[in-house]
Amino acid sequence: MKPKKVTLSSIATELQVSKTLVSLVLNGKADALAINKLTQQKVLDKARELNYKPNQVARGLRMGQTKTLGLLVADISNPFYARITRTIEHEAEKAGYSLIVCSSDESKEREIRLLKTLLNRQVDGIIMTTTLHDPKILQQLLPHRFPLVLVDRSLAGFESNFVGVDNAISAENAINHLIEIGHKNIGFLTLTPDYISSLSERKAGYLHALERHSIAVNNNYILQLDYLKIKNKDYSQLYQFLLDYPEITAVFSANNNLAVACLSIAKTLGRKIPKDLSLITFDDVELFEYTAPSVSSIAQPLEIIGQKSLQILLQQLKNDNFTLQKEILSTQLNLRESSCGIK
Amino acid sequence: MKPKKVTLSSIATELQVSKTLVSLVLNGKADALAINKLTQQKVLDKARELNYKPNQVARGLRMGQTKTLGLLVADISNPFYARITRTIEHEAEKAGYSLIVCSSDESKEREIRLLKTLLNRQVDGIIMTTTLHDPKILQQLLPHRFPLVLVDRSLAGFESNFVGVDNAISAENAINHLIEIGHKNIGFLTLTPDYISSLSERKAGYLHALERHSIAVNNNYILQLDYLKIKNKDYSQLYQFLLDYPEITAVFSANNNLAVACLSIAKTLGRKIPKDLSLITFDDVELFEYTAPSVSSIAQPLEIIGQKSLQILLQQLKNDNFTLQKEILSTQLNLRESSCGIK
DNA sequence: CTGAAAGCGCTAACAA
DNA sequence: TTGTTAGCGCTTTCAG
Numbered sequence: 052m053k054p055k056k057v058t059l060s061s062i063a064t065e066l067q068v069s070k071t072l073v074s075l076v077l078n079g080k081a082d083a084l085a086i087n088k089l090t091q092q093k094v095l096d097k098a099r100e101l102n103y104k105p106n107q108v109a110r111g112l113r114m115g116q117t118k119t120l121g122l123l124v125a126d127i128s129n130p131f132y133a134r135i136t137r138t139i140e141h142e143a144e145k146a147g148y149s150l151i152v153c154s155s156d157e158s159k160e161r162e163i164r165l166l167k168t169l170l171n172r173q174v175d176g177i178i179m180t181t182t183l184h185d186p187k188i189l190q191q192l193l194p195h196r197f198p199l200v201l202v203d204r205s206l207a208g209f210e211s212n213f214v215g216v217d218n219a220i221s222a223e224n225a226i227n228h229l230i231e232i233g234h235k236n237i238g239f240l241t242l243t244p245d246y247i248s249s250l251s252e253r254k255a256g257y258l259h260a261l262e263r264h265s266i267a268v269n270n271n272y273i274l275q276l277d278y279l280k281i282k283n284k285d286y287s288q289l290y291q292f293l294l295d296y297p298e299i300t301a302v303f304s305a306n307n308n309l310a311v312a313c314l315s316i317a318k319t320l321g322r323k324i325p326k327d328l329s330l331i332t333f334d335d336v337e338l339f340e341y342t343a344p345s346v347s348s349i350a351q352p353l354e355i356i357g358q359k360s361l362q363i364l365l366q367q368l369k370n371d372n373f374t375l376q377k378e379i380l381s382t383q384l385n386l387r388e389s390s391c392g393i394k
Numbered sequence: 395m396k397p398k399k400v401t402l403s404s405i406a407t408e409l410q411v412s413k414t415l416v417s418l419v420l421n422g423k424a425d426a427l428a429i430n431k432l433t434q435q436k437v438l439d440k441a442r443e444l445n446y447k448p449n450q451v452a453r454g455l456r457m458g459q460t461k462t463l464g465l466l467v468a469d470i471s472n473p474f475y476a477r478i479t480r481t482i483e484h485e486a487e488k489a490g491y492s493l494i495v496c497s498s499d500e501s502k503e504r505e506i507r508l509l510k511t512l513l514n515r516q517v518d519g520i521i522m523t524t525t526l527h528d529p530k531i532l533q534q535l536l537p538h539r540f541p542l543v544l545v546d547r548s549l550a551g552f553e554s555n556f557v558g559v560d561n562a563i564s565a566e567n568a569i570n571h572l573i574e575i576g577h578k579n580i581g582f583l584t585l586t587p588d589y590i591s592s593l594s595e596r597k598a599g600y601l602h603a604l605e606r607h608s609i610a611v612n613n614n615y616i617l618q619l620d621y622l623k624i625k626n627k628d629y630s631q632l633y634q635f636l637l638d639y640p641e642i643t644a645v646f647s648a649n650n651n652l653a654v655a656c657l658s659i660a661k662t663l664g665r666k667i668p669k670d671l672s673l674i675t676f677d678d679v680e681l682f683e684y685t686a687p688s689v690s691s692i693a694q695p696l697e698i699i700g701q702k703s704l705q706i707l708l709q710q711l712k713n714d715n716f717t718l719q720k721e722i723l724s725t726q727l728n729l730r731e732s733s734c735g736i737k
Numbered sequence: 738c739t740g741a742a743a744g745c746g747c748t749a750a751c752a753a
Numbered sequence: 754t755t756g757t758t759a760g761c762g763c764t765t766t767c768a769g
Contacts, residue, residue, distance in 0.1 A: 343686030
């Protein structure tokens, strides 16, 4: 018992009219062509009766656009990306687009593979947080002027739309605050791969703040943690780091996962935050307000990032002669309990 | 300057062979047909040279399968769904499937609309957390025997694959614990719509535990919060609830968002958890271990839920005569600081 | 071993 | 006002 597909032709033959007519009516182009109201109604009725579902794949093939967008993030389970995704998805749906979501896990190979898949699937555009380093790769992967928005991370040497925040300034402000309340030995925690623009900009902000306050940079205070280890809650590198440099009184963590690592290790080491160790992190997470202690953080405007990204993408999709757009948004520094002065 | 598409025919004409041949070679069916190794190599080389990308949309239309799955959850930004999504996405990718992700926001209308979209897009199967109440609607929306896995929530009267946890038992265990450590007036926090199977099962577990301990049920102690208000951090209902019933010494929250609400309101009300108010919640979130106080929770095996769901879906996709599968997994009760006895 | 041709379901000239 | 026809790019009988 096969539910035999109901297609345009089904309707057409049942009604003894042409597929064209049915297509026209069902796409609302009937009025423009002044097609008989009665005929229109018959088509509409029959479509409903047979429970007709337009095949979007056929439509996509024919029209050369699938009304599908690709969203390629580092890790959809990270609340940072999850929340951006939500906004994008909702806005996309409003505009009639569906979203194919995938996570690269900060792996170049994976990213390239996923990108190819998206292109083969003929998505109309892509929003992505690239983990690539070499602009050439993206250039040769993507067709010329393919609608693309880079989010969170830009790629030097690769011209494209971009939506992100002022990472350097935000980090610098936070570090300034730590310095002003008396900290001199400030650790900087970042992730692999650290050539990622958002991370390196945050580091630049850190360095700049030290420089401005004539504090010598101690490279030992800069720790780069392995992304996958952090993901798997292996915090041993951080543990050793805090043991090795007990003189560090404050750390700045470059993303939310690292802040969690800090909370965890501080707990096991018995180092009290903020008495023994102050903490400010990039990225805000809902629960940072309720942790012990609550975590000072740099909050990115996630909803706006999502909205802007999609908006730019849709603009490029519409406009044929479209000029690339860059949107650098401001962050907000939420000072909470985890950052306080030296006694 | 148009980048002129490179298709099967491009390769075929350039090589003076037929599309058939090219297709066969590119799909690895050449060896089976004993096609000239040399010819094969020529095709492969030319494909690489022209940077050929197979059009999956055309392929999908022709083959009647798009290698795309739909994932419809309540809210992708909720870590509970985000983490399940991640597993599903990774496993799907391994199997050659892409994932169209969408969030229903617990709205029936939205869910129905999204479901239709997914079907129109010819996804090969769907994994979803339904917010529907009426099995009829799903029945008439979905083709007979359409590959579908319900996750987290089942739908009475609708036969389908299912993956979830033993909600009633898990909740009952948690409530038992609260009772055993001396609590009598225990509040139960749930969400709209509360006919959702997982929520109603949790409530049943709550009621059952009370009954087992001969504690009279006070319906005033059961609070149903509005999903959208909670989503927007409007916790006023909960605020009023805790004010109205100060005799409540412990609350059980039916999901992670409600636990956050409790932390927030307890803070504003100056009620100390767990001294003044004990708390156990369904769903574990990474940071519940580090909140003040750390939150006791019922952790669901998210990775397994994701894996099982996809696995079942893929099985049905393969097997034509496939029998529906139900998978009820166990949870883990993590007792932390937020639940302790009455002084 | 290789090619011709049909057709998946839909849209859009172009006719009538 | 409606119908005919030609594909979109691909796979797949069926011939040769």
